[in-house]
Amino acid sequence: METDTKNQLDFEAANQRLKGVVKRTPLEYNAGLSAKYECEIYLKREDLQVVRSYKLRGAYNMISQLSAEELSRGVVCASAGNHAQGVAFSCNALGTKGVIFMPEITPRQKITQTEMHGHGNIEIVLTGDTFDDCLREALIYTEAHQMTFIPPFDHYRIIEGQGTVGLEILEDLPDVEAVVMPIGGGGMAAGTSSYLKQHVPGVYLIGVEPEGAPSMLKAFEHGEPITLPEIDRFVDGAAVKRVGTLTYEICRELLDDMLLVPEGKVCTTILKLYNEDAIVVEPAGALSVAVLDACKDKIKGKKVVCVVSGGNNDIARMQEIKEKSLLYEGLKHYFIVRFPQRPGALKLFVTSVLGPHDDITRFEFIKKNDKENGPALVGIELQSADDYPALLKRMLAHRFNVLELNKDRTLFEYLV
Incomplete structure (x- = not known):
């Protein structure tokens, strides 16, 4: 180095x-x-x-080295959650004010924890969709109020x-x-x-x-x-x-x-x-x-x-x-199924297409006014990823028209 x-x-x-x-x-x-x-x-x-x-390690290490004058003006940070909690804890421990910018999508649990560690010494501002979005706002605020910015990572x-x-x-x-x-x-x-x-x-x-x-x-x-x-x-x-x-x-x-x-x-x-x-x-x-x-x-x-x-x-x-784990492991699959226009099609799907350990976890008709013949969104959970080829083969054998949504990211995100 x-x-x-x-x-x-x-x-x-x-x-x-x-x-x-x-x-x-x-x-x-x-x-x-x-x-x-x-x-x-x-x-x-x-x-x-x-x-x-x-994150507390870096936040406290930096804030504890600020001068008395800098501490009196307060600090600002931008964080997806963990750095925010470290700064909040440090503000409370060192008796300084903190303004914390967090993305709007930050889990509520992290916001609550940040408030708890700050014990009234901090103010939280939710803005933007990502860390980078709230970082821009935090830097503008820091300059406007002559405070000290506590970066989450890029500082010695x-x-x-x-x-x-x-x-x-x-x-x-x-x-x-x-x-x-x-x-x-x-x-x-x-x-x-x-x-x-x-x-x-x-x-x-x-x-x-x-x-x-x-x-x-x-x-x-x-x-x-x-x-x-x-x-x-x-x-x-x-x-x-x-x-x-x-x-x-x-x-x-x-x-x-x-x-x-x-x-x-x-x-x-x-x-x-x-x-x-x-x-x-x-x-x-x-x-x-x-x-x-x-x-x-x-x-x-x-x-x-x-x-x-x-x-x-x-x-x-x-x-x-x-859900993400099951999808990644190949244990959960989503389909658009167009049921054949014949009596007992749904019963046939359940009794003859599904395997002994397969489970329907979601079923809803996409066209609410065409439940007899319209396509349905079907989610199926498997016991083993190896069961999938046989499931697909049975669908085709019984003439079910299916679209595999797991393989179509756009449709998957839109429908599932």
């Missing part, structure tokens, strides 16, 4: 500032994942942090604070060989990578992004950060259109691999962590575990740490998470 960057980052000093404020999160050995991937896998449980994510003090995740990992597991880190804007990955590479040069570092928001990967491919025209906002804690300039430079130099995970795979991982380990993670928090299938050959036999970055998951999203 370039010398000037090294001089800008003092992780030990940041660690001292955070003592008594930030929880030292556990590094837990996971027997199930270790057996599955034939290595030693440890989970760095940042979902158990004071604000349920690592933020990177330094978030990098204390790496410091704790190395103290708990000195012989760590690989670390898997989720990437949104890149602050935690940049800081953690900087610290680990300084002390364990041979450690293998893997960054992971959601498939629908590959901003760091695209920056690598283009040789500089670029603004993606559109992103999938589902993994809200890691869905940014553009990574930071500082974080890009550090990650480009230090990361050994950069991988993507489909949103459906993330959902499957969320459910497995909950059902098998009683761990509640948000979508971004599941990224490091969800990517293990894609890098299993590279981590085999190694001591591996997966950073579970956050646990702010709104329970109201669980039905959506389950």
Whole structure:
């Protein structure tokens, strides 16, 4: 790493500032994942942090270094949720006012948590559809009111604070060989990578992004950060259109691999962590575990740490998470079925087309005034993805005219 960057980052000093404020999160050995991937896998449980994510580390580290005059004027931030909670907690702890800009699509649970941690010291402004939209408004507000902007990732003090995740990992597991880190804007990955590479040069570092928001990967491919025209906002804690300039430079130099995970795979991982380990993670928090299938050959036999970055998951999203998981695993399929114009067609569909373990989860006629012969939207859940070819074959054999909506994204989004 370039010398000037090294001089800008003092992780030990940041660690001292955070003592008594930030929880030292556990590094837990996971027997199930270790057996599955034939290595030693440890989970760095940042979902158990004071604000349920690592973001507090960077926010407090930066705000605590502001002058008394700067603190008197207050701070501003833009966040999809977790950074907002870190800033809110810090404002309350340090007795300063905060104005927090959040996207309008932010889950209600994260808004409520932010208000709770702020204890009356913060004001929340909901604006825009993405982090990048509310960032623009936050910067305008900051300048107009002469306050201090607390960026979510692209600042040395933020990177330094978030990098204390790496410091704790190395103290708990000195012989760590690989670390898997989720990437949104890149602050935690940049800081953690900087610290680990300084002390364990041979450690293998893997960054992971959601498939629908590959901003760091695209920056690598283009040789500089670029603004993606559109992103999938589902993994809200890691869905940014553009990574930071500082974080890009550090990650480009230090990361050994950069991988993507489909949103459906993330959902499957969320459910497995909950059902098998009683761990509640948000979508971004599941990224490091969800990517293990894609890098299993590279981590085999190694001591591996997966950073579970956050646990702010709104329970109201669980039905959506389950649906996305079933679709990704090939266990749920939607069709437009045009029933033959003959008596008993619907009964035939249920008794002869559906398999013994198939279940209709949705049925509605598309044309409300033509229920005898009109097309119907049918959702079917399977016990095994391998049952699908036989189901389709039976539909054709019994002369049911069907359109597979899972294969038509436009129609699927419109009808389902």
